Amino acid sequence: MKLDAKIPSGPIQDKWDTRRFDLKLVNPANKRKYKVLVVGSGLAGASAAASLAELGYQVECFCFQDSPRRAHSIAAQGGINAAKNYRNDGDSVWRLFYDTVKGGDFRAREANVYRLAQLSVNIIDQAVAQGVPFAREYGGLLDNRSFGGAQVSRTFYARGQTGQQLLLGAYASLSRQIGLGAVKMFPRTEMLDVVLVDGHAKGIVVRDLVTGEVRSHAGDAVVLATGGYGNVFYLSTNAKGCNVTATWRAHKRGAGFANPCYTQIHPTCIPVSGDHQSKLTLMSESLRNDGRVWVPKAAGDKRQPSEIPDDERDYYLERKYPSFGNLAPRDIASRAAMQVCDEGRGIGETGLGVFLDFRDSIKRLGKDAIAARYGNLFHMYAKITAEDPYSRPMRIFPAVHYTMGGLWVDYDLQSTIPGLFVLGEANFSDHGANRLGASALMQGLADGYFVIPYTVGGYLAGQKAGSVGSDRPEFASTVAGVQEMTRKLLSIQGKRTVDDFHKALGKIMWGKCGMARNEAGLQQALQEIPVLREEFWRDVRVLGSNESLNQSLEKAGRVADFLEFGELMCRDALERRESCGGHFREEWQDEGEARRDDENFCHAAVWEYQGEGKAPVRHEEPLAFENVHLAVRSYK
Amino acid sequence: MKVTLHIWRQSRQSTKGDFAQDGRMVRYELDHVSADMSFLEMLDVLNEQLIHKGEEPVAFDHDCREGICGSCGVVIDGVPHGPERGTTTCQLHMRSFKDGAEIWVEPWRAAAFPVVRDLVVDRSSFDRVVQKGAFISVGTGAPQDANAIPVPKHDADRAFDAATCIGCGACVAACKNASAMLFVGAKVSHFMHLPQGRVEREQRARDLVAAMDREGFGNCTNQYECEAACPKEIPVRVIAEMNREFVRAKAVEEPASDKGTGGHG
Ligand SMILES: Cc1cc2nc3c(=O)[nH]c(=O)nc-3n(C[C@H](O)[C@H](O)[C@H](O)COP(=O)(O)OP(=O)(O)OC[C@H]3O[C@@H](n4cnc5c(N)ncnc54)[C@H](O)[C@@H]3O)c2cc1C
Ligand code: FES
Numbered sequence: 004m005k006l007d008a009k010i011p012s013g014p015i016q017d018k019w020d021t022r023r024f025d026l027k028l029v030n031p032a033n034k035r036k037y038k039v040l041v042v043g044s045g046l047a048g049a050s051a052a053a054s055l056a057e058l059g060y061q062v063e064c065f066c067f068q069d070s071p072r073r074a075h076s077i078a079a080q081g082g083i084n085a086a087k088n089y090r091n092d093g094d095s096v097w098r099l100f101y102d103t104v105k106g107g108d109f110r111a112r113e114a115n116v117y118r119l120a121q122l123s124v125n126i127i128d129q130a131v132a133q134g135v136p137f138a139r140e141y142g143g144l145l146d147n148r149s150f151g152g153a154q155v156s157r158t159f160y161a162r163g164q165t166g167q168q169l170l171l172g173a174y175a176s177l178s179r180q181i182g183l184g185a186v187k188m189f190p191r192t193e194m195l196d197v198v199l200v201d202g203h204a205k206g207i208v209v210r211d212l213v214t215g216e217v218r219s220h221a222g223d224a225v226v227l228a229t230g231g232y233g234n235v236f237y238l239s240t241n242a243k244g245c246n247v248t249a250t251w252r253a254h255k256r257g258a259g260f261a262n263p264c265y266t267q268i269h270p271t272c273i274p275v276s277g278d279h280q281s282k283l284t285l286m287s288e289s290l291r292n293d294g295r296v297w298v299p300k301a302a303g304d305k306r307q308p309s310e311i312p313d314d315e316r317d318y319y320l321e322r323k324y325p326s327f328g329n330l331a332p333r334d335i336a337s338r339a340a341m342q343v344c345d346e347g348r349g350i351g352e353t354g355l356g357v358f359l360d361f362r363d364s365i366k367r368l369g370k371d372a373i374a375a376r377y378g379n380l381f382h383m384y385a386k387i388t389a390e391d392p393y394s395r396p397m398r399i400f401p402a403v404h405y406t407m408g409g410l411w412v413d414y415d416l417q418s419t420i421p422g423l424f425v426l427g428e429a430n431f432s433d434h435g436a437n438r439l440g441a442s443a444l445m446q447g448l449a450d451g452y453f454v455i456p457y458t459v460g461g462y463l464a465g466q467k468a469g470s471v472g473s474d475r476p477e478f479a480s481t482v483a484g485v486q487e488m489t490r491k492l493l494s495i496q497g498k499r500t501v502d503d504f505h506k507a508l509g510k511i512m513w514g515k516c517g518m519a520r521n522e523a524g525l526q527q528a529l530q531e532i533p534v535l536r537e538e539f540w541r542d543v544r545v546l547g548s549n550e551s552l553n554q555s556l557e558k559a560g561r562v563a564d565f566l567e568f569g570e571l572m573c574r575d576a577l578e579r580r581e582s583c584g585g586h587f588r589e590e591w592q593d594e595g596e597a598r599r600d601d602e603n604f605c606h607a608a609v610w611e612y613q614g615e616g617k618a619p620v621r622h623e624e625p626l627a628f629e630n631v632h633l634a635v636r637s638y639k
Numbered sequence: 640m641k642v643t644l645h646i647w648r649q650s651r652q653s654t655k656g657d658f659a660q661d662g663r664m665v666r667y668e669l670d671h672v673s674a675d676m677s678f679l680e681m682l683d684v685l686n687e688q689l690i691h692k693g694e695e696p697v698a699f700d701h702d703c704r705e706g707i708c709g710s711c712g713v714v715i716d717g718v719p720h721g722p723e724r725g726t727t728t729c730q731l732h733m734r735s736f737k738d739g740a741e742i743w744v745e746p747w748r749a750a751a752f753p754v755v756r757d758l759v760v761d762r763s764s765f766d767r768v769v770q771k772g773a774f775i776s777v778g779t780g781a782p783q784d785a786n787a788i789p790v791p792k793h794d795a796d797r798a799f800d801a802a803t804c805i806g807c808g809a810c811v812a813a814c815k816n817a818s819a820m821l822f823v824g825a826k827v828s829h830f831m832h833l834p835q836g837r838v839e840r841e842q843r844a845r846d847l848v849a850a851m852d853r854e855g856f857g858n859c860t861n862q863y864e865c866e867a868a869c870p871k872e873i874p875v876r877v878i879a880e881m882n883r884e885f886v887r888a889k890a891v892e893e894p895a896s897d898k899g900t901g902g903h904g
Contacts, residue, residue: 072709075703129780136833178766500687508731552755
């Protein structure tokens with residue numbers, strides 16, 4: 004596997020200009036002869052599909068929900084970063100770039116991050132032009148808030164529903180193109196394989212989730228914008244349908260998978276309430292603007308929070324990280340929460356929780372001001388817990404939230420399979436080992452609106468339009484492979500349900516490849532996962548048929564992939580013998596702070612699939628830091 | 640707690656206008672339900688039990704389980720999304736029901752939303768309406784700076800109040816005429832309160848009303864059941880706003896050059 008990141012030469016500020024000039028263009032009259040298949044309709048996919056169609060390409064877009072508007076991006080709450088410097092508080096493209104590289108614990112590719120920071124400003128302009136109702140001040144100009152890992156206020160937001168509003172903006176643009184006939188939309192359609200012809204991605208195989216029909220679509224290039232794989236842990240803040248299937252099956256066709264072990268645990272989620280729990284609910288990081296995190300100073304203190312006086316409370320983030328305080332980055336805030344719980348100071352019945360307290364800001368700003376900022380989040384919290392967060396601090400605990408790992412892509416967002424591009428959370432992207440809050444929306448939209456329209460063109464310019472039709476034998480054989488897997492899943496008729504296996508996998512992953520990892524645990528997980536997988540293929544029970552809507556069958560395919568992917572995650576975590584960002588190896592720490600090993604691990608690890616039952620091969624893309632100097636990350 | 644469920648089971652897709660097909664209400668007893676479970680988690684538990692018994696699980700749409708994607712939505716005891724105001728089915732918790740309750744669970748019923756299976760319906764008619772004009776016609780490029788046009792906070796807030804719609808379809812399910820006026824009104828209202836959206840206001844109003852009629856949604860007879868059922872509490876004022884926009888659009892002659900450009904599909 005050759006890893007050429009294709010980073011343009013020259014100063015970092017000029018790289019994207021250089022690249023855009025060097026990329027070949029497709030003659031406008033020829034664009035309509037090319038077809039691009041876009042899988043995913045979240046921020047990355049919808050923005051890409053709309054933008055490509057506007058340029059004149061034929062586009063087909065796919066999603067598994069019943070409408071493209073329901074992609075998981077809809078759930079993003081807190082906001083989106085952009086280096087607008089509207090506040091005059093010292094922000095700049097350079098600072099956003101710097102914060103992101105540092106926040107990612109120096110495990111991202113500088114050139115990509117710089118481009119992201121540059122494009123961030125265009126996203127806000129684009130969204131406002133589409134009618135996205137961002138929060139505004141009384142003067143009519145856009146408002147900002149602060150997010151973790153930054154000392155400037157650069158986060159744009161639409162109450163606690165920023166993802167919804169941005170996605171509806173992209174969905175509106177996509178819908179316009181559908182109405183014009185430029186995009187053909189296929190909802191309730193799941194991509195289950197990529198078709199390679201002469202080594203290039205030239206099509207996909209999908210299953211119609213309503214009729215069960217398995218068929219292929221041919222195109223000149225394939226774009227995957229299929230989101231993250233946090234649900235490998237079963238419980239996460241992700242929507243229930245989020246999965247690794249599209250990227251995993253592309254990986255099995257030859258796309259390198261980078262840094263699968265980089266997962267983000269978000270510090271502020273509602274704690275688990277019981278065995279029935281089906282997902283975890285995020286309480287946006289933006290709450291840490293006005294909420295203070297604390298636990299009792301004494302272990303085992305079970306008094307009501309209001310009965311604990313201030314001097315018996317430990318505002319541990321403020322104590323440990325005075326310059327960032329409650330806005331310390333997520334990985335750090337999560338580990339700090341875990342530590343106080345390990346010390347027996349966790350709150351609630353299970354002792355797995357900390358308080359997020361709005362008492363002081365309500366006193367300072369009034370209840371109305373807090374309600375205006377976070378009303379929908381407070382409402383959601385009250386619904387789930389039956390507690391009133393205005394009068395009693397929220398109980399929160401860390402939960403799996405985001406995956407920084409993903410398919411490896413070069414500067415053009417092209418994977419190791421020519422013609423296969425990967426955008427948004429699905430790629431390994433720009434966040435290194437830890438993503439800063441409000442940066443995923445930014446990345447997905449930068450990829451879709453402003454990067455892919457250029458780079459796909461560069462690839463297509465070198466391809467003959469419509470050169471591959473679905474009559475090529477590669478299509479029929481890929482379809483047959485998918486049909487065979489479906490048939491097999493339905494034929495086992497074992498005793499355990501799909502969810503049962505998914506939960507069992509989640510337990511292994513959370514216990515051994517979660518917040519803290521160590522050699523022994525990972526080795527053990529690598530023993531347990533294949534056993535569970537083998538049992539799955541022997542004993543899973545999927546009822547019903549292929550020929551109708553069958554949600555168990557959909558889940559079974561996804562869980563089958565998680566059962567393979569989880570193993571790769573553990574392997575990656577095992578081989579990365581350092582701590583960085585969200586990847587915390589107990590063996591490498593300085594009193595709870597991550598200890599990086601730049602000498603040996605200043606690279607992206609990229610895994611190459613070798614076939615069933617064979618160990619994958621690990622490659623490295625070295626990371627060079629020429630603009631932000633490698634340093635120990637400190638938020639003290 | 641213990642509950643008795645009566646759930647609509649239907650194995651085949653309905654054709655437009657005919658929702659009975661092979662569908663029927665089936666009774667299930669469920670024990671050990673925790674008050675902290677969400678309604679969908681309760682259905683998860685039922686489904687696990689059904690699978691163990693060799694019966695096919697109940698199909699229902701859901702994804703975010705946070706009240707924002709608009710996937711979920713069933714009629715519970717005759718009320719879309721159940722008894723709690725401003726709450727989606729996924730955010731409804733079992734503590735809202737009494738121990739021993741009998742609960743009737745059905746899919747949205749509307750000609751424009753044919754049942755796909757069990758509690759799952761086809762809401763693609765909403766998407767098709769949107770495709771006819773619920774957007775601002777700007778392409779990706781380099782529009783002017785986001786702060787170039789100030790928007791009074793009051794207007795931005797009004798736009799937001801409408802834009803918060805999650806497209807779940809409860810408004811249609813609640814309406815005896817199966818009207819989509821709240822949904823479409825929310826779209827119209829969102830854009831009319833923003834300077835960027837006013838440019839195309841007449842065309843948008845005309846196109847959306849025509850699209851809504853084409854999809855077979857009924858008329859509004861001012862019952863306001865939609866507002867009561869809306870999990871996002873979209874106010875019925877958006878319907879009045881849409882009516883005003885439509886009247887306004889009719890008064891403004893459609894410019895000849897607009898016809899057949901396909902600008903609005
Ligand atoms: C609760 C929550 C809150 C968040 N808040 C913020 C925030 O405030 N700010 C921020 O920057 N980020 C936030 N994030 C992260 C951010 O929302 C996501 O990283 C981002 O939206 C991902 O966008 P995407 O387009 O890459 O993928 P997604 O939005 O996940 O879209 C994936 C798409 O791919 C489709 N798909 C997947 N697999 C297949 C398949 N096999 N076949 C066909 N289609 C498929 C899906 O149908 C969907 O359309 C939050 C995340 C969560 C979970
Ligand atoms: S599942 Fe998303 S709104 Fe209920």
